[in-house]
Amino acid sequence: MSSINYQVPTVAEIKRQAKKSLPAFEVVSLFAGGGGSSTGYRMAGGKVLAINEFVEEARKTYRANWPDTHIFPDDVRQLTGEAILKQLVLKPGELDILDGSPPCSAFSTAGKRDKNWGKAKKYSDTSQENVEDLFFEYIRILREIKPKVFVAENVAGLSIGTAKGYLNQILSKLKKSGYYVECRQLDARFLGVPxxxxxxxxxxxxxxxxxxxxxxxxxxxxFDYVVPLKAAIGNLKLSDSDREFTDISKLATYKLLKTLKPGEQHHKRFNLIKAHPNKPSGCVTASSGARGTAAVHHWDNRMFSVAEVKRIMSIPDDYILTGNDTKKIERLGRMVPPLMMKAVAENIQKVVLNAHSNQLDF
Incomplete structure (x- = not known):
């Protein structure tokens, strides 16, 4: 497995490729964050016409990499499909894909889940009420834009326990919006992400x-293969600042981590995982850079560096991230892995858009 050639195109390469040919499809992305899903669409040959993102620091990251993309900075509750269409000079029904990743921490399998529903929560650099209801704002805009296809991403916890009620409501409203809908749990490790x-x-x-x-x-x-961590990060070298940031030898986490073998999960701190070099990493979360036990760690009993987390998330090496290293990893942990979204987008292009390539030009 270590012989797998793991390569993620750089931002510069993606931009060069985009200049060579017309876009395969066009996308608008809501709750776009720092640009993970957008980067995946671009890797698949798509053009991101505009995004919506409420968190200022995430917008800074997005703009630093994709300065030509229009950003709607509004709280999605104040954004309308009409405003998006007007900005892009499009009519309802003309957009290829409406993408969205509504904030989903209340549904996560790690945490208090329904105990936090309906409460104001700190989300990245902001605090918002009822973030679990934002999926319905996505549906409102979907009904106004009427894209050919929509893609929405959420945590797997939405399909577990009490949250199934929300899932059923969401599916019902999506179908009543005039769409044939399929919802499936996908694991990024089977779509080229380590x-x-x-x-x-x-x-x-x-x-x-x-x-x-x-x-x-x-x-x-x-895919018929998975990418082991060693193939993804094995050629990266730690800088002096990386060594300082990733060193946890003076923290209590270090003592717990040393008791684990590579690939093991702590029996009490179940979010503390020691990565195995010959297997994909555990899940990178927004708290992975916070120097605590709720994170996957390197088999050398240290944290992962920002450069390593980029590779684990399939983010380009030259992707610009704002803030300090902890904030950079938080931003990465909130992203959709681009290679995962690339696979989703390429499949939509093949199965749906290509099937109507002669009829879709309204």
């Missing part, structure tokens, strides 16, 4: 474009 990361991916095709032959094919099939 990380175990389970996410619910909703894909919908507008009813007038749906063909029976598309049923059961809206999500990508698992």
């Amino acid at each position: 990380q175990t990361r389970n996410r619910l991916i909703f894909v919908g095709v507008r009813n007038d474009l749906f063909l029976p032959s598309m049923a059961g094919k809206l999500h990508p099939s698992p």
Whole structure:
């Protein structure tokens, strides 16, 4: 497995490729964060026309890498599909893909889950009420824009326990919006990402474009390989500042970590995992850079560096991240791995958009 050639295109390469040919499809992304899903769409040959992102620091990161993309900085509750269409000079029904990753911490399998529903929560650099209801704001905008296809991403915890009620509401509203909808849990490690990361991916095709032959094919099939961590990060060297940042030898976490073998999870601190060099990483979360026990760590009993986390997330090496190292890893932990979204987008292009390539030009 260590012989796998793991390569993520750089931002510079993605931009050069985009100049060589017309975009395969066009996307608007809501809750775009620092640009993980957007980067995946671009890797698949798509053009991101505009995004919405509420968190200022995430917008700074996005703008630093994709300065030509229009950013709607509004709270999504104040954003309308009409405003998006007006900015892009589009009519309802013309957009190829509406993407969105509504904040989902309340549904995460790690945490207090329904005890926090309906409460104000600190989300990145902001505090917002009822973030679990933002999926319904996504649906409101979906109904106004009427894209050919939509893609929505959320944590796997949305399908577990009490949260299933929300999931059923979401699916019902999406279908009533005029779409054939499929929802499947995908693991990023089976889509070329060197990380175990389970996410619910909703894909919908507008009813007038749906063909029976598309049923059961809206999500990508698992790859026939997984990328071990050593293949992804083995050639990276730690700088002096990296060594300082990743050193936890004076923290209590270090003592717990030393008791674990590579690939093991702590029996009490279940979010503390020691990575195995010959397997994909555990899930990188927003708290992975916070120097605590709620994170996957290197087999050398240290934290991962920012450069290593980029590789684990399939983020380009030259991707610009703002803030200190802890904030950079937080930003990475909130992203959708680009290679995961690339696989989703390429499948949509093949199964849906190509099937109507002659009819989709309204």
